[in-house]
Amino acid sequence: MSVQWLPGMGFDSNIFLVTGDDPFLVDTGTGLNMSRVFNGLSKFVKINKIRRIVLTHGHMDHVGGAAGLKEKLSVEILIHELDAPMISDIDNWRAQEEMFGIEMEPFEVETFAEGVVFSSGENDFRVIHTPGHSSGSVCLFDDLNGSLISGDTVFSGSVGRWDLFTGSYGDLVGSIKKLAKLDAVDLYPGHGPCSYGDAGGQIVGALRYLGDA
Numbered sequence: 001m002s003v004q005w006l007p008g009m010g011f012d013s014n015i016f017l018v019t020g021d022d023p024f025l026v027d028t029g030t031g032l033n034m035s036r037v038f039n040g041l042s043k044f045v046k047i048n049k050i051r052r053i054v055l056t057h058g059h060m061d062h063v064g065g066a067a068g069l070k071e072k073l074s075v076e077i078l079i080h081e082l083d084a085p086m087i088s089d090i091d092n093w094r095a096q097e098e099m100f101g102i103e104m105e106p107f108e109v110e111t112f113a114e115g116v117v118f119s120s121g122e123n124d125f126r127v128i129h130t131p132g133h134s135s136g137s138v139c140l141f142d143d144l145n146g147s148l149i150s151g152d153t154v155f156s157g158s159v160g161r162w163d164l165f166t167g168s169y170g171d172l173v174g175s176i177k178k179l180a181k182l183d184a185v186d187l188y189p190g191h192g193p194c195s196y197g198d199a200g201g202q203i204v205g206a207l208r209y210l211g212d213a
Contacts, residue, residue, distance in 0.1 A: 002019055002123045003147055006041070011061045011102075012061060013029055013030075013061050015027050018118075018120045021120070021121030023120050026149050027190065028055070031068050032102070037065060050069075050075060052078060053076070057086075062151070063079070077108070079109045080112060081112065081136065082135045090106060113127070123147070124143070125147075125149065130153040131168065131174075131175060132168055132169070132175045133153055133161060134165070135168075137175070139179065147185065152190040156202050157192070159209055173210055
């Protein structure tokens with residue numbers, strides 16, 4: 001399997017490792033459980049082979065571990081351009097610290113836009129901009145095998161919140177309708193269990209959850 005799942009613990013998001021000759025991580029959790037993260041990753045890959053972290057959005061439960069990983073691994077950290085201010089702007093960052101009760105320093109990131117492809121050498125994942133949970137939320141989709149890494153846009157059985165900073169119910173509905181047009185097979189969400197073989201059904205269920213199906 002090209003996507004390996006490290007389930008979140010506590011406030012941590014799920015973390016996904018896309019394997020291949022050039023493996024990369026998607027999201028990092030809060031950073032409060034990094035020894036567990038390193039132990040989990042080491043079962044699938046030599047840690048120093050990881051050179052990139054792709055963040056699905058800028059909330060601390062997904063990005064808090066990025067700075068520690070960068071310090072240990074010298075990785076590049078990438079996020080959609082619209083969510084970069086959540087990390088780089090000190091006021092936005094302090095607001096997140098208050099919400100999660102975690103104190104951390106902001107860190108530097110590189111930005112990307114919709115349509116960029118991240119390749120592990122084994123699989124190519126295309127960035128799909130899916131605002132709603134936040135303005136710069138993204139999903140990553142492998143058109144070849146139907147793997148969808150959905151961040152907090154779609155979960156197995158529900159959706160992410162839209163009442164946080166830069167969130168929007170209308171945008172979230174539009175984003176999930178966008179995902180419904182994909183031939184998605186396996187769903188790798190930001191929280192909760194993955195769904196193998198029924199990603200399309202989970203997306204339709206998300207629209208029903210929102211009252212738009």
